[in-house]
Amino acid sequence: MKTNIVKTLKVILKFLRGAVLENISLKLIAAFITLTLFVIVAGESVQISKRVKIEYETSESMMIVNDVPFEFEMVLSGPKSLIGSVRNRDFYYKVDLKGANEGPTRIQINPRELGLDRGILVSSLIPSTLYPRLERILTKKVPIELKFIGQSKVGIKSIVLNPSEVEIAGPHSKVTAVTSVPTEMLDIGKIHKSQDMEISLSTLDPQIQWISLKSGKIKIHIEVFKIKY
Incomplete structure (x- = not known):
């Protein structure tokens, strides 16, 4: 639907530019359509996948003894302009285990800690939960x-x-x-x-x-x- 609107606006804009541009009203209409095209294209929703590195922090008396992932994959969706700002950005996620007790621990990854703009939606996290096991x-x-x-x-x-x-x-x-x-x-x-x-x-x-x-x-x-x- 959005693609059809963009095509229609482009046709109208081409016609207006070929018309008598001395007419101030036509100039205003052309400017309005140009702005509308920009808003539609900039607001077009896109989706990308990003790898996030995990950094584990433990107390000096504890260590992780099982195999844990050191990165996870997240799928982001949102306006093209916002997604473009994070496309080349490196992401890091800190897991604070300094206060954790000895034994298995369950950590749910919180997308809010990634510092994303409000207009960007986290569609999925793989994995979304971490299970480090600590030992003295x-x-x-x-x-x-x-x-x-x-x-x-x-x-x-x-x-x-x-x-x-x-x-x-x-x-x-x-x-x-x-x-x-x-x-x-x-x-x-x-x-x-x-x-x-x-x-x-x-x-x-x-x-x-x-x-x-x-x-x-x-x-x-x-x-x-x-x-x-």
Whole structure:
């Protein structure tokens, strides 16, 4: 219907422009139709889809332990002029969990917090609800366990780990289950003399972080028996 009106007005406007433009009344009519066309086109309703990045905020003693989305999709509809103003805009949505208790949480996304103009309608949100699960962060020290294979041909007198323990932090349930942190496998059969070397620790759960050992490596000193000739 609106398209037909626009076409009709354009035809009339073309006719008036071709008429005797010296006539002031015709000029006024032409100006009025031009303004009407602008209002109709500017007010034409359009629809676009935008991705919104999600930013989660937790207290220092809590962390999210389940898989949660870090963006959602929203469909916007409204006048062409208003939609055009947000077409290239980046949107961010903050989820404040600083006061949330340990356990599952239900967060309903509120479109009013997106700062949209009043003439823009949010047609849909996917997803519209978030379900983060919080768990208390636990920090503790655990011993480092040297893993090795093979058999030394010269005989190993001692192996000293430095450090011999490491501090870790992560979700309470996962950190509690960690009793030691193993190293990567060391081939004792390749050790022929006393030496110092570095060795990496085995990778833990992605949610468990090293606190006292940022590099994930430790130093070891290997002492072999002296061979008597």
